[in-house]
Amino acid sequence: xxxxxxxxxxxxxxxxxxxxxxxxxxxxxxxxxxxxxxxxxxxxxxxxxxxxxxxxxxxxxxxxxxxxxxxxxxxxxxxxxxxxxxxxxxxxxxxxxxxxxxxxxxxxxxxxxxxxxxxxxxxxxxxxxxxxxxxxxxxxxxxxxxxxxxxxxxxxxxxxxxxxxxxxxxxxxxxxxxxxxxxxxxxxxxxxxxxxxxxxxxxxxxxxxxxxxxxxxxxxxxxxxxxxxxxxxxxxxxxxxxxxxxxxxxxxxxxxxxxxxxxxxxxxxxxxxxxxxxxxxxxxxxxxxxxxxxxxxxxxxxxxxxxxxxxxxxxxxxxxxxxxxxxxxxxxxxxxxxxxxxxxxxxxxxxxxxxxxxxxxxxxxxxxxxxxxxxxxxxxxxxxxxxxxxxxxxxxxxxxxxxxxxxxxxxxxxxxxxxxxxxxxxxxxxxxxxxxxxxxxxxxxxxxxxxxxxxxxxxxxxxxxxxxxxxxxxxxxxxxxxxxxxxxxxxxxxxxxxxxxxxxxxxxxxxxxxxxxxxxxxxxxxxxxxxxxxxxxxxxxxxxxxxxxxxxxxxxxxxxxxxxxxxxxxxxxxxxxxxxxxxxxxxxxxxxxxxxxxxxxxxxxxxxxxxxxxxxxxxxxxxxxxxxxxxxxxxxxxxxxxxxxxxxxxxxxxxxxxxxxxxxxxxxxxxxxxxxxxxxxxxxxxxxxxxxxxxxxxxxxxxxxxxxxxxxxxxxxxxxxxxxxxxxxxxxxxxxxxxxxxxxxxxxxxxxxxxxxxxxxxxxxxxxxxxxxxxxxxxxxxxxxxxxxxxxxxxxxxxxxxxxxxxxxxxxxxxxxxxxxxxxxxxxxxxxxxxxxxxxxxxxxxxxxxxxxxxxxxxxxxxxxxxxxxxxxxxxxxxxxxxxxxxxxxxxxx
Numbered sequence: 001x002x003x004x005x006x007x008x009x010x011x012x013x014x015x016x017x018x019x020x021x022x023x024x025x026x027x028x029x030x031x032x033x034x035x036x037x038x039x040x041x042x043x044x045x046x047x048x049x050x051x052x053x054x055x056x057x058x059x060x061x062x063x064x065x066x067x068x069x070x071x072x073x074x075x076x077x078x079x080x081x082x083x084x085x086x087x088x089x090x091x092x093x094x095x096x097x098x099x100x101x102x103x104x105x106x107x108x109x110x111x112x113x114x115x116x117x118x119x120x121x122x123x124x125x126x127x128x129x130x131x132x133x134x135x136x137x138x139x140x141x142x143x144x145x146x147x148x149x150x151x152x153x154x155x156x157x158x159x160x161x162x163x164x165x166x167x168x169x170x171x172x173x174x175x176x177x178x179x180x181x182x183x184x185x186x187x188x189x190x191x192x193x194x195x196x197x198x199x200x201x202x203x204x205x206x207x208x209x210x211x212x213x214x215x216x217x218x219x220x221x222x223x224x225x226x227x228x229x230x231x232x233x234x235x236x237x238x239x240x241x242x243x244x245x246x247x248x249x250x251x252x253x254x255x256x257x258x259x260x261x262x263x264x265x266x267x268x269x270x271x272x273x274x275x276x277x278x279x280x281x282x283x284x285x286x287x288x289x290x291x292x293x294x295x296x297x298x299x300x301x302x303x304x305x306x307x308x309x310x311x312x313x314x315x316x317x318x319x320x321x322x323x324x325x326x327x328x329x330x331x332x333x334x335x336x337x338x339x340x341x342x343x344x345x346x347x348x349x350x351x352x353x354x355x356x357x358x359x360x361x362x363x364x365x366x367x368x369x370x371x372x373x374x375x376x377x378x379x380x381x382x383x384x385x386x387x388x389x390x391x392x393x394x395x396x397x398x399x400x401x402x403x404x405x406x407x408x409x410x411x412x413x414x415x416x417x418x419x420x421x422x423x424x425x426x427x428x429x430x431x432x433x434x435x436x437x438x439x440x441x442x443x444x445x446x447x448x449x450x451x452x453x454x455x456x457x458x459x460x461x462x463x464x465x466x467x468x469x470x471x472x473x474x475x476x477x478x479x480x481x482x483x484x485x486x487x488x489x490x491x492x493x494x495x496x497x498x499x500x501x502x503x504x505x506x507x508x509x510x511x512x513x514x515x516x517x518x519x520x521x522x523x524x525x526x527x528x529x530x531x532x533x534x535x536x537x538x539x540x541x542x543x544x545x546x547x548x549x550x551x552x553x554x555x556x557x558x559x560x561x562x563x564x565x566x567x568x569x570x571x572x573x574x575x576x577x578x579x580x581x582x583x584x585x586x587x588x589x590x591x592x593x594x595x596x597x598x599x600x601x602x603x604x605x606x607x608x609x610x611x612x613x614x615x616x617x618x619x620x621x622x623x624x625x626x627x628x629x630x631x632x633x634x635x636x637x638x639x640x641x642x643x644x645x646x647x648x649x650x651x652x653x654x655x656x657x658x659x660x661x662x663x664x665x666x667x668x669x670x671x672x673x674x675x676x677x678x679x680x681x682x683x684x685x686x687x688x689x690x691x692x693x694x695x696x697x698x699x700x701x702x703x704x705x706x707x708x709x710x711x712x713x714x715x716x717x718x719x720x721x722x723x724x725x726x727x728x729x730x731x732x733x734x735x736x737x738x739x740x741x742x743x744x745x746x747x748x749x750x751x752x753x754x755x756x757x758x759x760x761x762x763x764x765x766x767x768x769x770x771x772x773x774x775x776x777x778x779x780x781x782x783x784x785x786x787x788x789x790x791x792x793x794x795x796x797x798x799x800x801x802x803x804x805x806x807x808x809x810x811x812x813x814x815x816x817x818x819x820x821x822x823x824x825x826x827x828x829x830x831x832x833x834x835x836x837x838x839x840x841x842x843x844x845x846x847x848x849x850x851x852x853x854x855x856x857x858x859x860x861x862x863x864x865x866x867x868x869x870x871x872x873x874x875x876x877x878x879x880x881x882x883x884x885x886x887x888x889x890x891x892x893x894x
Contacts, residue, residue: 213225214234214780237824244869245869246852246867248278248298248866251298252862256578263309267314277814321336322336335360349390356378367413382400385421397441407460408422408423461517471483480539484503510530512533555575556575557574569583578590593862594862599855601843603853613653619653627864650711657680658699672712678699681698684696692753700724731774734772748779776798780822799845801821804821805849852865
């Protein structure tokens with residue numbers, strides 16, 4: 001238009017053009033549907049005499065017919081189902097005479113019909129690429145007992161004016177189905193194999209009558225998965241949990257970043273500390289460890305993250321307090337204290353269930369009476385202070401402590417009636433009267449420490465009792481204050497009736513920045529650990545500095561100090577490392593870990609090594625045999641995914657900015673640095689022959705690179721465009737030519753990479769394809785791992801073992817699951833393993849399937865599980881070829 005028309009003429013013309021364009025689109029869609037239906041008829045006419053399609057009494061074609069689709073009952077003529085995103089309409093079809101081969105569309109596959117034009121996911125969502133086409137999948141289903149007038153359901157892209165007609169068509173088809181279903185419903189036991197999608201969070205699965213596909217729903221979205229041709233019935237697939245089991249072999253990491261009271265040495269010489277829900281007992285020398293020395297045992301009685309420890313005066317019993325959490329249904333879990341035997345790892349007492357709020361922040365055993373009592377401070381607003389009888393598990397006294405945070409608590413070693421707490425801007429001295437041991441009859445009274453002429457610090461993170469009864473406190477100003485005992489004075493500020501009180505008698509400036517730890521040594525000297533300056537200083541009588549050492553910067557500040565055998569010291573740091581050594585010779589790491597959320601994990605193709613990366617921007621290579629960190633580098637950006645080249649010479653790492661790096665695993669040098677888009681990368685995967693690298697991005701694309709020189713060089717080969725949401729997982733076929741991918745809206749798509757990164761619109765043809773790895777969380781072989789009521793985000797990672805016997809699953813509820821493979825039965829049973837204190841983000845088997853590695857999210861933990869049980873190495877026995885089922889299978893609802 002030239003714009004010379006009257007007012008209002010432009011919008012009217014635009015509306016008319018829009019309607020015209022929509023009409024053209026609909027006409028094209030109708031033509032494609034007609035072509036697909038005509039081709040299906042042609043195939044049916046090829047496999048049977050024409051009169052057999054017309055006459056119900058005529059004999060059915062045999063299974064030897066040339067073009068018989070697998071799984072199709074020979075006694076029935078097919079109907080077709082075109083399924084949209086949310087609705088399904090069954091289309092009955094009466095074949096009419098006509099010349100064979102009359103079709104303008106592409107040929108339909110055997111056993112199923114074509115998905116014409118347009119990229120269509122198995123979840124039912126269409127993508128933006130390709131020419132417009134009818135949404136949904138055309139597949140064969142059980143036909144009605146009599147034929148009727150053919151109907152055709154409208155495209156979901158129809159104009160608003162067509163929607164009433166669309167609804168009427170669906171209603172008519174549905175009514176016809178009700179009338180025609182009587183003959184087949186009885187044979188199905190009264191269940192309809194095509195259930196409608198449920199509401200959000202619902203999940204169903206239907207094994208259709210011909211053994212062609214299985215359908216499940218996530219958030220009401222249908223997901224269709226085609227059954228491999230060799231499988232006749234789901235009932236014949238393996239059932240029950242796998243014969244393999246997992247045993248926790250090693251835990252990498254230590255929670256030093258944000259916890260205190262987290263490092264002690266037992267009478268046995270074992271070092272006790274915690275990370276996630278596991279308390280680790282580590283023996284620096286000897287034990288069942290690898291060549292690096294040492295061994296680990298694990299107390300795993302806790303249901304949520306451990307926050308603090310205390311060791312009984314006997315050096316054997318341990319108390320550990322956990323935080324509150326929530327179960328998988330969102331219900332709160334109550335914090336509790338476990339008292340357990342470090343020799344047998346058996347729980348002796350559970351203290352305070354239902355008595356604490358939010359978590360257990362600090363705890364301590366009494367000393368003067370051989371550990372008869374336990375003092376606990378919780379994380380509630382009032383930081384409730386309570387005293388418990390250890391042998392009976394009964395509460396003897398309780399009081400509101402302070403609204404300020406409490407960081408440390410302890411009994412006086414000379415008098416169990418004296419308890420000290422310290423934290424934000426305070427030091428409190430408590431007098432406890434036991435009430436003759438009657439539960440609840442005890443009383444606690446408080447004297448507040450007065451700083452007087454000394455500067456009041458913001459925090460008092462630690463304190464220690466001296467043999468003469470004095471107390472040393474370390475504060476955020478870098479000062480060590482000496483608190484001496486004196487007679488109570490009525491003029492002294494504070495409340496309580498203690499016979500004695502404490503006042504500051506000396507001050508020494510010890511560190512630049514806060515003092516995080518104080519430790520009384522066996523020889524009477526005191527060690528202090530600094531935050532900002534990372535120094536360890538040994539102090540003699542009168543706070544005279546005797547010797548000092550500095551912790552290397554990359555290990556972080558000193559968080560905790562424990563005295564080992566002889567002059568040996570154990571030092572925990574704020575960067576989750578555990579160091580061993582002494583002030584003269586220095587310190588070396590024995591336990592190291594990440595400091596922030598973990599996501600990236602890959603295992604070496606032929607060595608017992610694995611690589612991790614996460615939000616702390618560290619890329620770490622771990623030695624699974626020596627249980628040690630081989631090397632680490634700073635990525636400068638968040639690492640989210642990684643994969644080794646099959647040669648093992650290089651590793652690709654995907655970052656949160658769209659960049660991906662290729663590093664030489666020996667020299668750690670970056671040999672390639674490429675950026676694809678500006679969205680985060682969620683998966684990188686080399687093809688099994690090492691010739692291609694696939695990179696899945698949050699911009700909905702998969703970037704393909706051709707690789708040479710053992711992975712050191714790469715060049716852009718193409719892009720896989722068609723997903724309607726971000727890429728979550730992908731796997732290569734064993735021949736290295738095809739990719740299967742999942743996305744954030746539950747799509748399952750297949751790609752012909754060798755043929756030019758083309759989308760395979762007919763997913764039915766990929767049902768028998770073999771995959772080099774199986775990490776996609778959606779697919780026929782693994783759909784049984786999904787729990788009831790899943791919202792589609794409950795499973796973060798999945799990995800099939802190399803021998804194709806088991807599948808490991810990482811879920812959002814802190815658990816690792818082990819299923820049999822294939823896991824293609826609804827509500828499949830699994831072996832469940834706890835220990836992580838946060839969502840489990842990734843699982844991978846080592847190259848020989850001897851171990852499974854799992855990553856915790858927020859808890860920054862790495863668990864190495866030993867795989868025990870059935871069988872040796874090698875692939876699982878192939879599923880025997882079976883004749884497609886000729887009888888209806890029962891529907892399956894989950």
